Amino acid sequence: MTEAQFSNRLTAALDRNDALALFRGAIGRQSITGNEANFVAYLQEQMERRGIGALSKADFLPGRxxxxxxxxxxxxxxxxxxxxHSDTVHVDGWAEHWKGTDREDPFAAPLIDGEVWGRGSGDLKAGICSSLAALSLLDAAGVRLKGDVAFAFVGDEESGQPGTGVSAGVKDYVARIRAGTVALPDFTIYVEPTRLAVYPAQMGFFIADITITGKSAYFGVPELGKDALKASHKVMSALWAHSDEIAARAEHPLVGRAFLLITGLEGGGFIAVPEECKLSLIRKLLPGESLDEAALAIEQVVRGAIDDPEIKVRIAYPAGRDHAVGGSPSQTDPSAEPVQMLSRIVGDTMAGRGTLEGAPFWSEAPFFINGLNVPAVYCAPGDIRNCHTFEERVSLEEYYSGIVAFAHFIARYCGVVED
Structure with missing residues (x-):
């Protein structure tokens, strides 16, 4: 059987009604970060129904x-x-934005003009559901596998809720692999939305919160104070120059250029010399860059911009993920056989898809690529550009194509028992 014939066989066997019900049911289980258990209960039902064995469920944090x-x-x-990841971002303002329309309920999963709407539809319940439906599709097509297909759905990937968003779920799961209680995979697909492109590389990042403290003084005698706002201006100018310098160093073929972005400034407010200012920035890193070295460089730039020893600086890194200060960049060799195979199969399934690109986001593939030396990519239906917004939705054509492509890849990668 040729590749085209096998793909046609899978397409013909796809139960679209079941796949759509699976997807809409997933969106209907609200799982804003911290409430993952609501969706996990649904996943347990669906995984059991689809013949996934050795099911295990364990809290990575109490009740999660x-x-x-x-x-x-x-x-x-x-x-x-x-x-x-099983969690989604919040829905604050969603109902008000869509009041009086079919989209008002962020968990109703309406089908509008060939697209399924709702919070979590793209990020990333379409990916989870397409992977589960792919296994059912292989069963419907009478395909028996040689290799194993594993599924893991973890919480705490999204940030935004107080005290959450440090990848606690995947840290727990990876620890089980290291301990030998969960088998090490040969290849991993993390189902973040990619519009069915294949992302073998991703940026790294860290967030730095910088507090600059001087000394307040009455506005009429500013010479008695130490102006934290003026010092902050010098720091920002130095940081922008540093961003230009790191952007000029190199351009990654998939991820682009590194940079930093100042995302916030807070200070002043009294009729006096400003005593304290707070800056926030995010730094993008390319594969191969060191988080430690990049953070040290930021600290040197900030401290070097202040020439008054009485002005103090404090720097904190609030978004540690697989590293204490942030999330590491990572890359799987784009020419590796499974990466090329997945790219080819997705492209054959849906025209214009399957292209090799770099992830314009950070997610949890580095836990596998860097932490376990397991090759990993991102690939799934959904468009990251409308996720976390009131426009979050997924094309049904893309979702169904993702199911067929995943089923085809599973068969080719894991091997098929020939009757």
């Missing part, structure tokens, strides 16, 4: 569970892992 399981193959094939 991960869930994982696998379909064991006949033997002699590779082990593939699909992983995604």
């Amino acid at each position: 569970p991960n869930i994982w399981g696998e379909r064991k193959g006949a033997g002699g094939g590779k082990r593939l892992l699909f992983i995604g």
Whole structure:
């Protein structure tokens, strides 16, 4: 059977009604970060129904569970892992924005003009559901696998809720792999939305909160004070120059150029010399850059811009992920066989998709690529550009194509038992 014939066989066997019901049901289970258990209960039902065995569920934090399981193959094939996060961002303002329309309820999952709407539709329940539906599709097509297909759905990837968003879920799951209680995969697909492109590389990042403290003084005698706002201006000028310098160093073929962005400034407000100012910035890193070295460079720039020893600086890094100060950049070799295979299969399934690109976001692939030395990519239906917004939605054509492409890739990567 040719690749085209096999793809046609899968397309013909796809139960679109079941796949759509799975997807809409997932959106209907509100899982804003911290409330992952609501969605995990639904995932457990669906995974059991679809014949995923060795199901395990365990809290990574009290009341916040991960869930994982696998379909064991006949033997002699590779082990593939699909992983995604079960939590979504908040829905503040959604109902007010869409009041009086079919979109008013962010969890109703209406189908409008061939697209499924709702919070979490793209980020990333379409990816989770397409991976689960792909296994059902292989069953419907009578395909038996040699290798194992594993599924893991973890919480705490999204940030924005107080005390959350430090990748606590994936840290717990990866610790189980290191301990040997969960098998190490040969290849991982993290189902972040990519519009069915394949992302083998991603940026790294860190956030720095900088507090600059001087000394207040009455406005009529400013010479008695130490102006934190004026010092902040010098710091910002130095940081922007530093951003230009790092952007000029190199351009990654998939991820682009590094830079930093000052995202906030707070200070002053009294009729007096400003005593304290706070700056926030985010730094983008390219694969191969060191978080430690990049953070040290920022600190040197900030401290070097202040020439008054009485003005103090404090720098904090509030967004540690796989590293204490942030999230590491990562890359799987784009020419690696499974990356090329996935790219080709997705492109054959849906015209114009399957292109190799760099992730314009940070997510949890570095826990596998850097932490476990397991090659990983991002690939799934959904468009990151409308996620976290009131426009979040996924094309049904893209969703169905993702199911077929994932099923095809599972078969080719894990191997098929020939009757």
